[in-house]
Amino acid sequence: MDTTDDKCKCDAGEAAGGEETGVSKVSQDKGLLAVILAFLAGLGIALAVGWVVYPALLYSEQEQPVQFNHELHMAEVPDGCESCHFFREDGTFSGVPTLDQCRDCHESAIGESEEELKFVEEYMEKDQEVPWLIYSRQPDCVFFSHAAHVLKAGMSCEACHGPIGESTSLKTYQENRITGYSRDIWGEDLTGIFKKNPWDSMKMDDCARCHDKETGSKGACFQCHK
């Protein structure tokens, strides 16, 4: 149904003069142009929203409560990553260090840096744990065992986490406003097409892909969803 055509037919009876066909040609061209423009406008808006606006709106940004230099510490500690991110006696993984690991050296401030003073005064002296924002925190419904991967399968920390030990500062933590989880789980790249390293994203498919490659099976649901 085209109402403009109907309109023309209605008008034809009343109009004096034979120019109506020309008029309608022009208006048809104009109409087609408008349609194409509208399509392109819609396409443009959608692409902009999908690629630019949505990611910008989706993530909130927070800085860590205290800055931390991994590289500096790696030079000081005896056993690399294991010095602070260690396995407990019962095989559970300690994860992010607590004040107990910092206390030996940082009972009082070392040097003059602003972050160091903040750390000692705000947290160490008050015996308040630092509320670190955890980049690789998985959802509550996911069970993951570091022991199985590191102690049993002999994987290195870098295999999944990348060269964090060489970083000199902690990047801005981005949190998904809808889910409340870190951006690093889905990955920086929303399409997943440009993933190069294992640590670029840590969604279920990433686990499955690696498991498939290494063990010949994606694994059963209950391995990670208890």
Next chain:
Amino acid sequence: MKIDRRSFLSLAAGVAAGTALTPLPLKLTDDLSIWTQTFRYMPNEVPVPPDGAVSVATSVCSLCPGGCGISVRKIDNRAVKIEGRQGYPVNNGGICTLGLAGLQLLYGPWRVQEPLKKKEGGFEKISWDQALSEISGRLNDLRRNGKSPSVAAITGAGQNTTGRLLQRFLTVFGSPHFIRIPAVDDSLAFAAGRMLGTAGVPAFDFENSSYVLSFGSGLLDGWGSPVRMFQAHSRWKENGATLVQVEARLSNTAAKADVWVPVKPGTEATLALGLAHVIVRDGLHDPAIEAAGKAFDAFRELLKSRYAPGAVARQTGVEEPKIEKLARDFARSPRPVAVCGKGAGQDPVESLEAMAVLALNALAGGFNRSGGVRINAAPDYIHWPEPEGSAAQKSNGTRLDVHRLPELINGGAQPPVQALFVMEANPLFTLHGAPALAGAVDKIPLVVSLSSYMDETAAAADYVLPVHAYLERYEDVLITAGLKEPLVGLSRPVVKPKFGSRHAGDVLIDLARAMGDDVAAAFPWENFEDCLKQTMADKWDVLSDQGYLAETGPEIPAGGMNFAALVESAELQPPGQGENGAWPLTLIPYDSMRLWGGHIGTPPFVLKTVADTVLKQADVFVEVNPVTAERYHLADGRPAFLETPAGKARVRVHVTDGIAPDVIAMPRGLGHAAYDDYLAEKGVNINALIGPVEDPVSGLDVAWGVKAKLTTA
């Protein structure tokens, strides 16, 4: 440009095509699905607490007098599970419902989190320093005006270090009114003092007993150290021991007993002496007792004249042949033991009853014998130097029993009480005649409650000072509770204090310091921990290593038992309450493992275990015999008005054969006006319906039952 219909549809098609070329649909779908997993506060939500290091801390539970050892599983600084401690001499790995639910007493949102001051009917927050300086200022004012004796303190903590600190504070200040909430141990110690010359606490060797004669003691309803009693009960089953329960109600203990003897409430002493009559008459008693005992002839005379089976049967409602048989079975059993202390054994009993039970044990030769009873001197390990200077002036007042507090406040004592400290006790709920007491406490210008919870007494206080919950603090726990040997257990902090609470001992030390001069000098310790370690001195290492100290004193021989005290007590039978036709029934309280009648309120987890024949929504049920129900036209489940000389309450009726005719039973531990959202305004506080009854010999409040009537509502 005019957007016509075609252009609009085309725009929409463009948007659709464009959207499909972005990661948005996939990403938004995924985000929304995860968002649905993060819904909080849904009925089906499973909380996921933070991960951390697992550790186990050991301590001693101080929620009831039982003193069980506990192992607390922790994740980082968070306690997640309380279990009985393996190998602990009291409970060896077992634990009761209250102990299990202790985490709710630690993490419950209804804990008092910072000091509070009464203001216009409500409370306002106040800093510790401010609170202590205001309180010490008012105390110093009293002292300057020569009104030192007008300060009183009530505590349930008793004779451990914290309790003794409070007592010392009062002594130094110049007041005699240090009041402990009395318990059955006080009655027994009093009786032992009169009959054996040493006011020690009886210890019962239940485990090795062959015949347990219990006068209303809820041995499986929370009596003494509950877990230990359950384990002893298992031993009786293995050893073929006999349990006889003398009680008007089919309690759990009565239900699991071999013999249930429903006796008229309040006539337990009469029955005990009736049994003694038969034992002495038939010469079944231990001859050594007769040979060495003092005034045994007077005792024999008393039994002969007043406690013949016929007379006893009339008073107690137990038939003669049954009395004869019970007495003979008891006396002929190889290792019999008799025990008293009704319900959970938290209440003092009549002196006559306590003495009669001691006499029965003596007649059976049960003193200092396996499976019998021995008198232990209370552990005595706190030796502090006497305070010096003006502080040492003892005021010449007398010890006061807590049920007399209203008189003391209303001017029975001179000067009347001007300031009251309450520590680890909730007298406005647990004491008989609570309403009278509440009225009296209202008149005291300064009431300070040291409490972890907003209980009835705290709610009536002018200052509420939050003390650490039992899992956050050091505490030496005196464990008597009828144990074979008295122990001193050590409670230690399992977790760091969660709120701005302090240790009660620290509060007293700080308060003394704020008072200045000689009061401060009498408290030379840095803090409570320092005080406890100094008090324990060389025993500290053992105490903290194994978690307990066994403090067994010398044996007190029962050979020289003096029966004169018992004969005197029998002459002074306490008067009954309201003996007339207006009150045809007797109301008795009962205790169970599912409700706690002490100063600690029942936590929500435990409240969930209460049957709906006991508590339904906010209604409490009283147990009524079918015969009684018919006579007063009461139907099962229907509401009724319960009235006693002390008060009136609306209850519901539970008709059951498990209660004697003309007796009504009602649970203790309900009817809290305050405490927490789960416990407040549920049921009726039976202590408000029972007035205190003073024992003519010991002076303790020994009320148990009360005359009552029941009418349909």
